[in-house]
Amino acid sequence: MKFQIPIGPQHPALKEPISLRMTVEGEVITDADIRLGYNHRGVEKVAEGKNYIQNIYLTERICGICSHSHSTCFVQGVEKLMELEPPKRGMYIRYLVSELERIHSHLLWLGVAGHEAGFDSFFMYVWRDREIVMDLLEMITGNRVHYAINTVGGVRRDLDEAQKAKILEGVATLRKRSEYYLDLGANEPSFVARIAGVGLLSLEQVISLCAVGPTARASGWDRDVRKEDPYAVYDELDFEVATADTCDVLGRVVVRIKEVLEAYKMIEQMMKNLPDGDIACKAPRKAKPGEVVSRYEAPRGENIHYIKANGTDKPERLKVRAPTLGNYPATVEMLKNGFIADIPLIFAAIDPCICCAERAVTLVSARTGEESVVSTAELRKLALARTKNAPVKRNAVWPL
Amino acid sequence: MRIAAFLPELLRHLFKKPATIDYPFKKIAVPPGFRGTPYLRPELCIVCKACERDCPAEAIEISDVDPAEKRFRMIIHNDRCIHCAQCVDSCPTNPKAMQIDNLHEIAADDRHKLKAEWIYVRAVIKPKAAAPAAPAAPAAEPKA
Numbered sequence: 001m002k003f004q005i006p007i008g009p010q011h012p013a014l015k016e017p018i019s020l021r022m023t024v025e026g027e028v029i030t031d032a033d034i035r036l037g038y039n040h041r042g043v044e045k046v047a048e049g050k051n052y053i054q055n056i057y058l059t060e061r062i063c064g065i066c067s068h069s070h071s072t073c074f075v076q077g078v079e080k081l082m083e084l085e086p087p088k089r090g091m092y093i094r095y096l097v098s099e100l101e102r103i104h105s106h107l108l109w110l111g112v113a114g115h116e117a118g119f120d121s122f123f124m125y126v127w128r129d130r131e132i133v134m135d136l137l138e139m140i141t142g143n144r145v146h147y148a149i150n151t152v153g154g155v156r157r158d159l160d161e162a163q164k165a166k167i168l169e170g171v172a173t174l175r176k177r178s179e180y181y182l183d184l185g186a187n188e189p190s191f192v193a194r195i196a197g198v199g200l201l202s203l204e205q206v207i208s209l210c211a212v213g214p215t216a217r218a219s220g221w222d223r224d225v226r227k228e229d230p231y232a233v234y235d236e237l238d239f240e241v242a243t244a245d246t247c248d249v250l251g252r253v254v255v256r257i258k259e260v261l262e263a264y265k266m267i268e269q270m271m272k273n274l275p276d277g278d279i280a281c282k283a284p285r286k287a288k289p290g291e292v293v294s295r296y297e298a299p300r301g302e303n304i305h306y307i308k309a310n311g312t313d314k315p316e317r318l319k320v321r322a323p324t325l326g327n328y329p330a331t332v333e334m335l336k337n338g339f340i341a342d343i344p345l346i347f348a349a350i351d352p353c354i355c356c357a358e359r360a361v362t363l364v365s366a367r368t369g370e371e372s373v374v375s376t377a378e379l380r381k382l383a384l385a386r387t388k389n390a391p392v393k394r395n396a397v398w399p400l
Numbered sequence: 401m402r403i404a405a406f407l408p409e410l411l412r413h414l415f416k417k418p419a420t421i422d423y424p425f426k427k428i429a430v431p432p433g434f435r436g437t438p439y440l441r442p443e444l445c446i447v448c449k450a451c452e453r454d455c456p457a458e459a460i461e462i463s464d465v466d467p468a469e470k471r472f473r474m475i476i477h478n479d480r481c482i483h484c485a486q487c488v489d490s491c492p493t494n495p496k497a498m499q500i501d502n503l504h505e506i507a508a509d510d511r512h513k514l515k516a517e518w519i520y521v522r523a524v525i526k527p528k529a530a531a532p533a534a535p536a537a538p539a540a541e542p543k544a
Contacts (some may be wrong), residue, residue: 057486142434
């Protein structure tokens with residue numbers, strides 16, 4: 001017997017609102033349907049009304065975890081539009097923050113994976129170690145989450161010798177801890193048994209569904225923008241693209257731990273070869289008419305920003321393709337033939353960042369299921385009517 | 401493969417101090433360069449409005465009070481402020497009229513209490529003298 005289970009938009013297993021409708025036969029999922037649009041913020045429209053400097057901070061707020069990815073992707077594009085050549089030292093500091101962010105994002109995800117697999121002590125220890133990299137980021141940039149270190153033409157803050165020493169010291173501690181976790185993953189049979197064989201996605205499916213990031217690399221598809229289309233400093237760094245061939249959640253854990261280890265290597269190289277000189281060059285306020293596509297390897301996969309300039313100090317159009325959006329079609333395939341109990345684990349394994357990927361809202365009538373397009377004013381009228389008809393709870397009293 | 405590989409690590413931590421601290425009683429110092437709350441040094445401000453133009457959150461508001469006396473009012477809406485310190489970067493004066501301190505515990509029970517307001521006379525920059533113009537004494541005090 002077939003029936004549908006709605007998971008979300010509000011559900012304890014999900015951290016952000018998204019609607020997953022599972023068609024199940026008994027305990028086995030036969031089909032999945034993902035519906036987006038519960039957390040739409042209209043970021044792209046807001047960007048059209050702000051100048052390039054303001055937009056750096058706006059794009060930074062697309063995501064809370066990979067905030068630096070979005071602002072770097074945007075700034076890279078604007079620098080290309082303005083034909084700027086940012087100084088090398090500035091670039092090294094920018095991509096140093098990038099790699100530190102990758103470490104913090106992957107450690108966060110490792111903790112979440114442990115939590116979803118029921119290994120909560122792992123979650124606590126990984127997150128405690130993540131504090132080290134958070135403190136490093138706070139020391140370099142002045143804030144723990146929204147670093148705001150990018151500016152058009154370079155970065156806003158310089159590094160001194162004491163900070164360099166602290167970064168190297170922090171990275172050495174983290175490397176020891178990450179190696180311990182890699183060893184633990186190989187040795188803890190219950191954890192491995194929970195995540196092995198869950199959420200299978202074959203290499204052919206990865207290619208046909210255009211999966212990105214660690215999800216794709218865990219199926220042996222070694223695509224990484226840093227290696228294929230090396231931007232800024234990545235052609236000067238020696239690193240390997242981490243892959244796994246198990247095609248399941250276990251592979252995604254292994255890829256992320258390996259990537260963290262590669263990031264330590266890159267940070268040490270960057271600290272050793274940090275050139276002298278300026279950290280930023282002077283940037284004009286206006287960009288010449290033109291368009292640009294900027295690519296960036298975010299912790300979750302390839303991030304794409306399209307910017308169109310019209311000669312003023314504001315962009316005419318900003319289009320953001322967050323990596324999570326690229327992974328949704330693959331998620332549907334991963335969920336098929338899985339169990340209901342595996343849904344949170346499989347869904348968490350793509351490291352979903354739901355409100356980064358929200359680009360549209362569909363209005364669906366609850367009664368008829370009809371989809372419609374309405375203006376903001378009409379939507380507001382509908383919302384007001386809804387609250388007016390809701391039962392009044394203002395005068396409710398505590399019955400005891 | 402061995403059972404309970406994590407156990408030694410857990411046992412080792414039984415004899416360690418907690419990683420957390422008793423927050424309201426003990427506090428961790430913020431690092432130097434932390435971006436806290438922005439404030440104005442009204443004796444230095446030349447009212448170029450660069451901070452107002454570049455503020456991503458539109459938290460800075462500069463308006464005329466008395467055009468004849470060149471008296472202006474700046475309001476910083478700390479409830480909207482996103483603490484990016486772009487106003488400090490955009491400020492063209494030297495030393496900078498817009499500054500940021502490391503205060504981060506600025507919560508209030510009403511968003512209007514977070515407003516900071518200054519009424520001041522525009523500073524005049526003398527091209528040679530490095531010292532800024534003397535502050536307009538009675539009006540330069542922050543009101544809120």
